[in-house]
Amino acid sequence: DVKVTQSSRYLVKRTGEKVFLECVQDMDHENMFWYRQDPGLGLRLIYFSYDVKMKEKGDIPEGYSVSREKKERFSLILESASTNQTSMYLCASSSTGAANEKLFFGSGTQLSVL
């Protein structure tokens, strides 16, 4: 069964901390994505990667960076966490990169920045 695993379900961090959110997929997918989900705003794309060591900005990349050193792992980094980054973070993967392709999502990490 297809699986995208996010390392933490809940995280509480302080303003200014460096935060790492980890995501691992076991489907040998080429493509991985980070979205954030906020009430009233839906899901918004932060960063994505179509290959190891490659990354591209999504719609809201400010304040974030990513790392993809291995095909199965995609990390989201908050360089200096701020309260407006309190959100649900969802990792997703897909195999071919076609515009109509199905995304497989993890269960999400609820991050609170105090």
Next chain:
Amino acid sequence: QKEVEQDPGPLSVPEGAIVSLNCTYSNSAFQYFMWYRQYSRKGPELLMYTYSSGNKEDGRFTAQVDKSSKYISLFIRDSQPSDSATYLCAMSPVYNQGGKLIFGQGTELSVKP
């Protein structure tokens, strides 16, 4: 104005009711239309996919796209308590790289026994 608008609800219906969920959009380049279902404390899962205009049926679920009105709908017949979830519409132009979907805000649905 958001590219995709979806009423967040919440929407509460009795078991057995027909549910209609809707999204409007402004970008005429959108060709791929999807509905994702998200249960509480879970990630979204693809429920239905439609290309361009028309209808698609899968069991109790029907997806409709009206490109002339820039309006898409998801109908759920004989709704069940297990259908209680948040439903997200998502769209993409043909030329977008995969995974770069534009999502609506999501509609929270509750089906009461």
